[in-house]
Amino acid sequence: MIYVEKSxxxxxxxxxxxxxxxxxxxxxxxxxxxxxxxxxxxxxKDNFVHRCPATNIYRCCNYHVVDIMQGCPFDxxxxxxxxxxxxxxxxxxxxxxxVLEDIAFSIKDTKRRIGxxxxxxxxxxxxxxxxxxxxxxxxxxxxxxxxxxxxxSDVVDNLLNLNPKNVMVSWSLNPASIIEQEEPFTASLKxxxxxxxxxxxxxxxxxxxxxxxxxxxxxxxPYGELIDELTSQIDENMVEYISISTFRCPAELMNIIRQRxxxxxxxxxxxxxxxxxxxxxxxxxxIKMIEFATNRIRANWKKPFIYYCMEHASVWDKILEYDxxxxxxxxxxxxxxx
Numbered sequence: 385m386i387y388v389e390k391s392x393x394x395x396x397x398x399x400x401x402x403x404x405x406x407x408x409x410x411x412x413x414x415x416x417x418x419x420x421x422x423x424x425x426x427x428x429k430d431n432f433v434h435r436c437p438a439t440n441i442y443r444c445c446n447y448h449v450v451d452i453m454q455g456c457p458f459d460x461x462x463x464x465x466x467x468x469x470x471x472x473x474x475x476x477x478x479x480x481x482x483v484l485e486d487i488a489f490s491i492k493d494t495k496r497r498i499g500x501x502x503x504x505x506x507x508x509x510x511x512x513x514x515x516x517x518x519x520x521x522x523x524x525x526x527x528x529x530x531x532x533x534x535x536x537s538d539v540v541d542n543l544l545n546l547n548p549k550n551v552m553v554s555w556s557l558n559p560a561s562i563i564e565q566e567e568p569f570t571a572s573l574k575x576x577x578x579x580x581x582x583x584x585x586x587x588x589x590x591x592x593x594x595x596x597x598x599x600x601x602x603x604x605x606p607y608g609e610l611i612d613e614l615t616s617q618i619d620e621n622m623v624e625y626i627s628i629s630t631f632r633c634p635a636e637l638m639n640i641i642r643q644r645x646x647x648x649x650x651x652x653x654x655x656x657x658x659x660x661x662x663x664x665x666x667x668x669x670x671i672k673m674i675e676f677a678t679n680r681i682r683a684n685w686k687k688p689f690i691y692y693c694m695e696h697a698s699v700w701d702k703i704l705e706y707d708x709x710x711x712x713x714x715x716x717x718x719x720x721x722x
Contacts, residue, residue, distance in 0.1 A: 385406075385408060385416075385421070385422050385423070386401060386405055386406070386407045386408070386422075386423045386425065386512070387407070387408050387409075387410045387414075387416050387422065387423065387424045387425070388402075388407050388408070388409050388410070388424075388425045388478070389409075389410055389411070389412045389413070389414070389424065389425065389426040389427060389478075390409055390410070390411060390412055391412050391426070391427040392425050392426050392427040392478035392479070393409050395425075395427065395478040395479055395480070396480065396481075396518075397425065397476070397478045397480050397513070397515070397518065398425055398478050400514060400517070400518075401425065401512065401513060401514075404512075405512060407425075410424075412426070412427075416473055417473070418471050418472050418473050419472055419473060420455070420456070420457050420459070420472050420473065420474065421457070422473040422474070423473065423474045423475075423476060423509070423512070423513065424473060424474070424475050424476070425476045425478040425513075426475060426476070426477065426478060427477075427478055427479045428477040428478075428479060428482070430451065430477070431486060432450050432451055432452060432477065432482065432483045432486040432487075433448055433449070433450050433451075433486045433487055433489075433490040433498065434448065434449060434451075435447070435448055435449075435711075436448065436449050436502065438694070438711065439660045439694070440710070441659050441660045441696070442660060442694045442695055442696050443692065443694070443695055443696065443697055443700060443707070443708055443709075443714060444693070444694055444711055444714065445497075445691065445693075445708075445711060445714045445715050445718070446496075446497075446711040446712055446714065446715035447497050447498075447499065447715075448490060448496050448497065448498045448499075449498065449499055449500070449501070449502040449503075450483060450486070450487060450498055450499070450500050451477075451500075451502060451503050452476070452477045452480070452483050452500055452504075452515060452519075453474065453475070453476050453477070453500070453503065453504035453509070453513070453515070454469060454471075454474070454475045454476075454503045454504060455469060455471065455472065455473060455474035455475055455503070455504060456474070456504050456505045456508060457474065457505075457508050457509065457569060458505060458508060458536060458537075458567065458568065458569045458570045459567075459568040459569055460536070460566060460567045460568070460570065461565075461566040461567070461568075461641055461644060461646075461648040461650060462566065462596060462631060462633060462637070462641065462648075462650060464633065464634075464637060465503065466637060466640050467634060467636055467637045467640060468503070469503070474504070474509065476509075476513055476515075480515070480518050484518070484519075484522045487522070487523070487526075487529070488526070491526060491528050491529050494528065495528035495529065495530075495720070495721065496528070496529055496530075497529075497530045497531075497532060497715075497718060497720060498529060498530075498531055498532070499531065499532035499533070499534050500515070500519070500531075500532075500533060500534070501532070501533070501534030501535065501554075505534070505535050505536055505537060506532075506533035506534050506535050507533050507535040507537050507539045507540065507543075507553075508535060508536070508537040508539060509539075510537075510539045510541075510542055511539055511541070511542075514542050516533065516542045516543055516546065517542055517546070519531065520543070520546040520547065520551055521546070521547075523550045523551060524547050524549045524550050524551070526550060529550055530550060530551075530552060530589075530624075530720040531550060531551050531552070532551075532552050532553070532554055532591065533551070533552070533553045533554070534554045534555075534556070534591075534593070535553070535554070535555060535556075536555065536556050536567060536570040536571060536576065537570065537571050537576075537579075538571040538575040538576060538578065538579035539579075540553065540579045540582060540583050543583055543586075543588065544582065544583070544586055548583075548586060548587040548588040548589070551588060551589075552588060552589040552590060552591055552624045553580070553583050553588050553589075553590055553591075554590060554591030554592060554593060554624075555576045555577075555579075555580055555590075555591075555592055555593070556592075556593045556595065557573070557576065557592055557593065557594055557610060557614065558573075558594075558596075558598065558610070559573070559600075559606035559607060559609065559610050560572065560573045560574075560606075560610075561600075561606060562598055562600070562606075562649070565646075565648075565649060566598070566648060566649065566650070568646075573610070573613075577613065577614060577617050577618070580592075580617075580618055581617055581618060584618055584619060584622040584623075588622070589622055589623070589624040590618065590622055590623055590624065591623065591624050591625050591626065591627075592614065592623070592626045592627075593626070593627045593693075594607075594626065594627065594628045594629075594677050595627050595628060595629040595630075595693055596629060596630055596631035596632070597628065597629065597630045597631065597673045597674065597677060598630075598631050598649060598650065598653075599630075599631070599653050599665060599669065599673065600649060603673065603676070604676055607676065607677060607680070608676075608680050611677065611680045611681055611684065612680070612684065615681065615684035615685050616684075620684075620685040620686075620687050620688055621687065623685065623687070623688040624688070624689075624718075624719060624720070625688060625689040625690070625691065625718060625719065626681060626688050626689070626690045626691075627690075627691055627692070627693045628674050628677050628678060628690060628691075628692055628693070629674070629692055629693040629694060629695055630664070630665050630669075630670045630673050630674065631650060631653075631664075631665065632658065632662045632663060632664040632665075632694070633662060633663050634661070634662055634663070635657070635661075635662075635663055637663075638650075638651075638655075638663050653665060654666065654669075659696075660694075667696075667699070670695070670699065671699055671702055671703065674692060674695070674699065674703060675702075675703045678690055678703055678704070689717065689718060689719055690704075691708070691714075691717070691718075692704075
């Protein structure tokens with residue numbers, strides 16, 4: 385059900401949603417049944433754009449996120465939202481004018497990469513809540529932004545009717561068996577790659593996030609197959625960048641994963657407490673996994689920029705033979721700044 389708080393009922397996004405969906409108007413702050421199928425459109429007072437959370441212990445870029453939606457219809461076993469959000473239902477900022485104002489302010493004096501996939505999946509709800517129709521025309525009027533829609537869905541129909549100028553679309557990828565077991569309700573690997581091919585053929589730059597790499601039996605076989613399938617279907621000239629990193633999480637999230645109804649492969653791994661306090665695979669194992677993925681990609685694609693998300697400088701040195709430095713220096717390696 386789509387609920388609209390009274391203060392948001394006359395906003396443009398609400399009117400757009402109401403054209404094709406039944407809505408129910410509720411008092412501001414009224415409680416709704418807390419389940420993933422419920423959506424609440426409200427008039428948020430938040431600051432919407434901020435730097436992606438990071439640590440100075442591991443190498444992190446200077447990515448910025450816009451929190452226009454909180455919550456996700458998917459149910460990935462490792463999803464950090466299980467820990468971060470106090471609700472299961474999806475909350476959407478109906479006052480998109482304030483969202484766009486915050487985006488414009490954040491790029492007033494500098495170019496930025498900004499994305500909407502931190503507290504939600506960027507496109508999973510786009511058929512019902514068509515934020516892409518609001519965001520894309522706006523960012524295409526700006527001179528110093530690359531906006532990223534990050535998704536595990538195949539919901540790209542709206543994008544295929546919009547200008548791809550300052551926009552990229554990226555997919556989190558894992559082998560089909562991991563998707564089936566650990567990423568309930570998401571699009572299959574086949575559907576994700578089909579959608580990536582469609583938008584890249586249309587003109588969008590695309591990205592791929594091998595994050596998290598998950599330790600599994602015969603790791604190199606399923607991940608090698610995945611990378612070969614990807615690189616055989618997508619033109620590397622349309623790939624903006626690729627991120628690689630292994631599964632890591634706060635200890636509290638691991639406790640949540642253990643309590644899920646369906647057993648997770650993540651509970652079978654050998655972990656340590658990293659120097660940032662997070663649960664991580666042993667460093668030697670992380671290097672093996674990341675190096676394999678890097679080398680397999682490079683065997684097929686030479687051009688796309690590859691980076692490691694929240695990994696130690698020594699891992700970069702070991703595999704790529706350089707250290708990208710602190711956030712602002714790291715950020716300058718991305719192709720959009722060239």
